[in-house]
Amino acid sequence: MEISRINNKLFWILLVVAATNYVEAQTTDCFYVFGDSLSDDGNNNLLPTLAKYNYPPYGIDFPSGATGRATNGRTVPDYLAQFIGLPFIPPFANTRGSDVLKGVDYASGAAGILFETGKQMGADISLDAQITNHGVTIATVTSELGGVEATKNYLKKCLYYVNIGSNDYLNNYFLPQYYPSSHIYNLTQFADVLISNYSRQLRALHAAGARKFALVSLGFIGCAPAEIIAANVSNGCVQDINTAASIFNDKLRVLVDQLNSDFSADSSFILVNSTAIFSLNPNFLGFKVQNASCCKTVTSTGLCVANGTPCEDRNEYVFWDGFHTTEAVNEIFAESAYNASNPDFTYPNNIARLLSSSPSNTN
Ligand SMILES: *[C@@H]1O[C@H](CO)[C@@H](O)[C@H](O)[C@H]1NC(C)=O
Ligand SMILES: *[C@@H]1O[C@H](CO)[C@@H](O)[C@H](O)[C@H]1NC(C)=O
Ligand SMILES: *[C@@H]1O[C@H](CO)[C@@H](O)[C@H](O)[C@H]1NC(C)=O
Ligand SMILES: *[C@@H]1O[C@H](CO)[C@@H](O)[C@H](O)[C@H]1NC(C)=O
Ligand SMILES: *[C@@H]1O[C@H](CO)[C@@H](O)[C@H](O)[C@H]1NC(C)=O
Numbered sequence: 205m206e207i208s209r210i211n212n213k214l215f216w217i218l219l220v221v222a223a224t225n226y227v228e229a230q231t232t233d234c235f236y237v238f239g240d241s242l243s244d245d246g247n248n249n250l251l252p253t254l255a256k257y258n259y260p261p262y263g264i265d266f267p268s269g270a271t272g273r274a275t276n277g278r279t280v281p282d283y284l285a286q287f288i289g290l291p292f293i294p295p296f297a298n299t300r301g302s303d304v305l306k307g308v309d310y311a312s313g314a315a316g317i318l319f320e321t322g323k324q325m326g327a328d329i330s331l332d333a334q335i336t337n338h339g340v341t342i343a344t345v346t347s348e349l350g351g352v353e354a355t356k357n358y359l360k361k362c363l364y365y366v367n368i369g370s371n372d373y374l375n376n377y378f379l380p381q382y383y384p385s386s387h388i389y390n391l392t393q394f395a396d397v398l399i400s401n402y403s404r405q406l407r408a409l410h411a412a413g414a415r416k417f418a419l420v421s422l423g424f425i426g427c428a429p430a431e432i433i434a435a436n437v438s439n440g441c442v443q444d445i446n447t448a449a450s451i452f453n454d455k456l457r458v459l460v461d462q463l464n465s466d467f468s469a470d471s472s473f474i475l476v477n478s479t480a481i482f483s484l485n486p487n488f489l490g491f492k493v494q495n496a497s498c499c500k501t502v503t504s505t506g507l508c509v510a511n512g513t514p515c516e517d518r519n520e521y522v523f524w525d526g527f528h529t530t531e532a533v534n535e536i537f538a539e540s541a542y543n544a545s546n547p548d549f550t551y552p553n554n555i556a557r558l559l560s561s562s563p564s565n566t567n
Pocket of ligand 4: 436438
């Protein structure tokens with residue numbers, strides 16, 4: 205146990221050194237994160253909601269323990285920040301003054317594209333509210349940098365990472381006892397509602413100065429252990445839910461093309477293809493447990509039982525709790541999005557290329 209811990213630490217030190225060396229070539233000093241529990245790093249801690257992850261065993265493998273990250277260790281944005289050469293990006297809930305200049309994480313567990321999504325669990329910060337919060341950050345940046353022009357020049361180099369939409373299905377459409385959406389819309393129509401709202405929201409970020417966007421498509425959300433249990437599926441995943449996600453994802457790709465065309469003069473949008481990464485990255489074959497969670501979960505929420513003892517072999521589990529992946533999975537995912545050579549993983553570019561590119565009038 206001790207020896208493996210030491211090795212683990214050594215591994216991290218080497219990785220950090222490697223990532224730091226690589227940074228010099230990068231042009232990005234700032235990273236803004238929008239989304240749900242897959243990216244939340246503490247924004248829900250003080251909200252009245254069941255969607256909280258700030259108690260053990262969450263964070264068991266994170267340097268400062270349970271912080272509000274919905275996993276045992278680092279999230280995908282944590283790894284991306286490391287690859288880019290930035291520190292962990294602070295949650296909006298904790299940021300003050302100049303510490304916003306390297307970025308802010310606005311993500312909130314249970315949140316969605318739609319305002320009402322996730323509200324059966326309590327309060328959350330929907331994507332519209334996250335964008336409003338980003339406006340507060342921009343005002344701070346403007347006073348730090350001393351003007352609107354300087355702020356524009358700063359924002360255009362920042363990475364805008366958005367991973368949202370899973371809860372619009374899991375904590376809205378597929379909970380007909382709480383939400384009317386499945387009575388009003390079929391899956392095509394609902395995906396259209398989501399994509400048209402998302403389009404409006406991304407255009408609002410562009411209008412505020414964002415120029416480099418990485419949009420993450422939905423993963424195999426019907427394969428989350430909590431969904432499999434809820435649907436009483438004995439073998440495999442909940443197919444209806446995966447089908448819904450793929451309808452959304454196909455429309456997201458069309459949106460990426462549309463935005464790249466509408467803003468070709470000054471912006472780049474990429475799609476990180478979650479299902480391609482999960483199904484085609486050979487590194488995922490090494491995980492022994494694909495469909496059960498590492499921690500013991502509360503049936504009604506799919507979240508870890510407080511202070512429970514999780515599995516020992518966390519690197520062999522895909523899922524940490526009923527919904528969220530382990531840090532071992534998050535690391536592979538982040539590498540695939542950042543720097544993988546497989547063209548199926550990101551479209552039309554990976555994140556490293558998105559950051560090193562400079563659209564014609566961004567100089
Ligand atoms: C990205 O890829 C390049 C070239 O393969 C490699 O040198 C670099 O270490 C990679 N960076 C990260 C953070 O994986
Ligand atoms: C939803 O309804 C529209 C209009 O009736 C139809 O064209 C579409 O195929 C339907 N989609 C699904 C997934 O049933
Ligand atoms: C956003 O979604 C709502 C449903 O919650 C819908 O009524 C509205 O038309 C959508 N807005 C846009 C711009 O598509
Ligand atoms: C779950 O499915 C099994 C058969 O696969 C069935 O025997 C059992 O009653 C079901 N449980 C519930 C709660 O529906
Ligand atoms: C993601 O990748 C898979 C496998 O290459 C492909 O079938 C799918 O269409 C892609 N999805 C999107 C939204 O690009």
